[in-house]
Amino acid sequence: MADFLLELLSEEIPARMQARARNDLARLFAEELDKAGLETGAVDVHSTPRRLVLIARDVASETQAAREEIKGPKASAPPQALDGFLRKTGLEREQLEERDGVLFAVVDRPGRPAAAVIGEALERIIAAFPWPKSMRWGGGETRWVRPLHGIVALLGEEIVPVEVGGIASGATTLGHRFHHPGAITIGGAGDYAEKLRACHVIVDQDERERLIRDGAEKAAADAGLKLLPDEGLVVENAGLAEWPVPLLGRFDSDYLDVPREVIVLTMRTHQKYFACTDGQGALAPAFVCVANIDARDGGAAIVEGNRRVLAARLADARFFWEQDLKVPLEAFLPRLEAMLLYEDMGSLRAKADRIAELAAAICRTWFPERDAETARRAGLLAKADLATAMVGEFPELQGIMGGHYAERGGEKPGVVSALRQQYLPCAEGCIPACVALADRIDTLASFFAKGIKPTGSKDPFALRRAALAIIQTILANGTRMSLRDAFAMAEAKADVVELMDFVADRLKVQQREAGVRHDLIDAVFALGGEDDLVRLLARVKALQEFVETGDGADLLVAYKRAANILKRENWTAPEIMSSPAEQGIPQTGEEDPLVLVEEPGMAEAVAEMASGSAGAALPQEQALVAALDSAEPQAVAAVEAEDFTGAMAALARLRGPIDAFFDHVTVNDPDPAARERRLNLLLRFRDAVHRVADFSRIEG
């Protein structure tokens, strides 16, 4: 057993690709060894900007010997079959074994030395490495993320021979690009990390991340400041430096007039700097950059150079900020005319009008106590910042800049807040909710009206995210609204049923994380009338609590039994009850069978027929009828009052009588009248349950 070391030295690997590359390398190596039957202990992977490293502990010296049996033709088979088998196995007739009249070829595969197995595995891994983007260089055809320069492959102290695109494996590598550009000879997995450390390379990314995290915090603390933590920046900087040295610099405090988000984003995205705050939490005119060298002047020149670059960037940002502030936000609206949405969906300017209209309508309808004109104003201005210089430069600041410009322009707080929150997954507050909903509802309706919907993993216009934002905004604000009506208010006329199904699917996915069962959402959605998401979830929650009780579980069993009998007997509602469907009125499952019956006498007769109370009935039948008579109106009233727990409690009272019914009553009675009566009673039971939820959708 020996430890194995692999180092793939290349030109600088993009920081964002390193984590995945480490995982891929570990996975592919394990798969290859497993396939070859070579045993290994723990496998560690590391990366630096120039290296991808794998260390496998306790690799077996050879693969396990294997004996393989290949079944051949029968001994009595025609000679052609035997010849074919001998050709395939490369054996002679007398080397075959005969058992029970069948010929077998037995091939012994002796153990293969680990070095040979690993060498072949590495060539395959390197040739087919799944980089997100790879390239060729020079005159070669080898592909790697950037030009590959060296392969260190050592099993124990022995070089594992590998050759890829003219690069042969060896035991030498290079140190830090500037501190130690010369060759280093590696003894093996044991001394690799320490030898590189001596040459200013910290091989382990976790250690470099720690140095950056702690060093940046310390640099800020030494200046009496606090670092704004940013793990993304820690990881990125660790992927950009083999010898990270955090350094604090300062910039001119005049730039602090520019909104904080702009400064932080400029530093982060363009320069990969950390930002700092002062004791009060306000942004400080300081930055922490991470150098890749121990500079001989202590970093003074590096800090000064970075300060100048940042100053130029901030000067640009301030120029955009001041430029944009010269006119009110509204003045950018005409420029939205030239900004076109996908294909023939018109301009952003037209979209602004649609959002304004819809936001006002939503406000008027469901927030009558609030000022619909504020919602209209916020909707109109929502997209204006897309034409500003700042958002042109920093698209990530869309919405946030709109908020700043609106605030400076004296717009109402509701407008400012709506602009800021419009791209968030969830907008809170009345006006922000109206605008966020209007924007997404318009988007979904526009795309669905053109027949553009997400398919499988393809959702290029992020329509699923839009639906999710609608759900989260409605739920977070507890907004009581008919989503169906809101979709109908959109200018684009899409199929509302299709839109509701789309939202329902997203709701199921979203609620799954909160532990809500998707089948229960289906069970409530299936009733058809529910498009108030707040009420729907309250109902689902009560249902979930109920079906998880003993009563609930038993009632579900009884329901399924009743439904199965009705299905088997092909038993539907008496003719008069099925008439709504025949008349083309869509059945929602909540209809009162009596609404179509106008004559008082007729009503009684129908009710009697429907409840199956005619003729001599067994006591269990009578008990079920009585239970239904009391539970059904209670359930209906409770649902009406949105007391869903109460509705469940009403249903729970059916459990005893329905169980007793099944225990003592034979539905398929030889007497056709009794049979019909009992089937009608089951039908009534099923319908009563349906007043609360479609239990046929519930699993289990």
Next chain:
Amino acid sequence: MRQSRARTDRLREVFDGERRRLALSFQDLILTLHRYWSAQGCVLLQPYDLEMGAGTFHPATVLRALGPDSWKCAYVQPCRRPTDGRYGANPNRLGHYYQYQVMLKPSPPDLQQLYLGSLAEIGVDFLKHDIRFVEDDWESPTLGAWGLGWEVWCDGMEVTQFTYFQQVGGFECRPVGGELTYGLERLAMYVQGVDNVFDLAFNDSGVTYGDVFLDNEKQMSEWNFEVADTETLFDLFRKAAAECENCLAARLAIPAYEQAIKASHLFNTLQARGVISVPERQAYIGRVRDLARAACAAWLDAHGQPAGQAA
């Protein structure tokens, strides 16, 4: 506060001291790079006599990137980016500036070292200044070209674009050429420690970059943004495209490519005038790309085999 000011002053002093030592004038910077890359066996070319948006457009890069022949060149190329003009009012942005362009094909294995050698020649001390290769993939939609590489940072400032060409004109590059594009003004500002591009010392005799180019920036910005007659520009675009087709029909790759460059620049100017709408923009880019591709295809017809062999 006083303490931090003192610290800043000290830093400035350190930096200024070094600046005096480095302090290459703009033209000496170019001469230094010329001498360095000449010593590496590059053909030193003069700027191409057509308006273009980037040094890459030069036929010595685009056309020579295709086909099997080896090629090493270096040149300065004036670049015109009408939309970047700021009437000479922005210390960092110009509508006209210079790129120093190097192309080595096939890319040698030590290209990064060769590049660093050029920085050392300018006077960069790698144990005092922080040099980084930061991922930046290059793509030119109008040339149908892309490559992988980095932007090279010196103390956080991008000084060079470093690219391994993978495709040009929609054709695979075999072998692959390595391209270095130095932003000369930025590099000079860094070397001279100047915050405003117009303050750069152009030579060692007191002439500044502003003396040479400030008026140019003002007038060209005004022309590009306000004056240029768009009807004329549209007309010229159509004529350049038609002439490109004419050259292609005669199987003349180089004149065809020149017309494609002209069309590309006219498109840039029309954009600065703000007369091309978003959907039109894609159509124009597509038109230029088709012309450039056809010119590249014609070039490959003649140069698809190593020099000296019949096609």
